[in-house]
Amino acid sequence: MTFKALLTTKTGETISTHLVDFKDEDLMPGDVTVAIEFSTVNYKDAMALSGRSPVIRQFPLIPGIDFAGIVETSSHPGFKVGDRVLVNGWGLSQTHHGGFAQKARVNGDWLVKIPEVFSTQAAMAIGTAGYTAMLSVLALEHDGLTPDRGDILVTGASGGAGSVAIALLSGLGYRVIASTGRQEEGDYLRDLGATQVIDRNTLSQPGAPIAKERWAGVIDSVGSHTLANALAHTQYRGVVAAFGLAQGADLPGSVLPFILRNVTLAGIDSVNAPQEVRLQAWSRLAQDLDLSRLARTTQMVGLAEVPTVAGRVLEGKVRGRTVVDVNA
Incomplete structure (x- = not known):
C-alpha cells in the first residue's frame, strides 16, 4: 500500500x-x-x-x-x-x-x-501556532495578569499565533494592541478582537533600554529589537511571553526592565512541553476559543x-x- x-x-x-x-x-x-x-x-x-x-x-x-x-x-x-x-x-x-x-x-x-468541540479540521486550524498562543496566555495568567491590569501587546499579529492570541485574549476580556507590518490587515485584526493596531516599525528599530510604560503584558513571536522594545515599555510587574524569532534570535536589550520594573520574561516552548501542559492548553482552547473567530x-x-x-x-x-x- x-x-x-x-x-x-x-x-x-x-x-x-x-x-x-x-x-x-x-x-x-x-x-x-x-x-x-x-x-x-x-x-x-x-x-x-x-x-x-x-x-x-x-x-x-x-x-x-x-x-x-x-x-x-x-x-x-x-x-x-x-x-x-x-x-x-x-x-x-x-x-x-x-x-x-x-x-x-x-x-x-x-x-x-x-477535544469533542473540535473537528480534526478545527484542531489544525488551531494547530501548533494556536496551541503556542494558548501556552502564552497561560504564562501570562500564571504570573498574575488579569484584564484589569492593562493592555496586552501581540506582535506578529497577522500571523497564525498572533491571530489566535488576539482571539483568545479578547474573548477573555483583555484589551489587545496588535503590532503588524501589514496595516491593510487592520480590519481583520479588529474583527478578531484587537482594540488598537500599531505599525511594527515603531518597535523594530533599536530603542531605549527602558521607556514609557505602555502595556501590562506581551505575547511576542518576533524576537530581536521588537522583543527588546516590548520589554522596555512593559509596566511594573508585567509579563512578556516569548516564543518566536521572525525578526531574529538575538535580544539586544537591557536588564533594566527586569531590575527596575520587576518584569517577567517567560519563554514558551511548544515542542517538548510535558503532556500535562499540553492537555491543559487544549482543554483551555476548547473552553475559551470562539470557533467563529477561528474560522475567520x-x-x-x-x-x-x-x-x-x-x-x-x-x-x-x-x-x-x-x-x-x-x-x-
Missing part, C-alpha cells in the same frame, strides 16, 4: 520538497498509526522547507510539525482504533516523519485526544500547494492559519 506524502531531500546544499508515493513499511517506528486528515503550515514549517534554519536534522524526511487524524492501529494503552488525535511538535519534521502526508506512525505518548483566520490548501505557501509565509504574505487537507 502507498499513500501521498511530501518528502524533503538534500543534495549538497540544496534542499527540495516533492510530492511522492510513500510506503507503509517506510514509516518510522511507533506504537500508533494515524490516518491523517489535516495538517497546517506554520512558520517553523516554512523555515524547514526553505532550509533557512536547520529544523530538519536528517534527510530524506516528511516535514510538517503537526497533524490531526484518526487512529488506524494502536498498541498503546491510551489509544484505540477510531480515536481522533493530534500531535504538535516532539520530533516531527526534525528527526521523525511529520504531518505533510496521508499517514503517520508515531509514539503514542506524543498524541493528544482532540483560516484558509485551506492541498499537499501539493504547501511549498508555495511556505514561501509566502516567509515573505510575510500569509494571514492567519493555513490548514492542509492532505487528501485533497
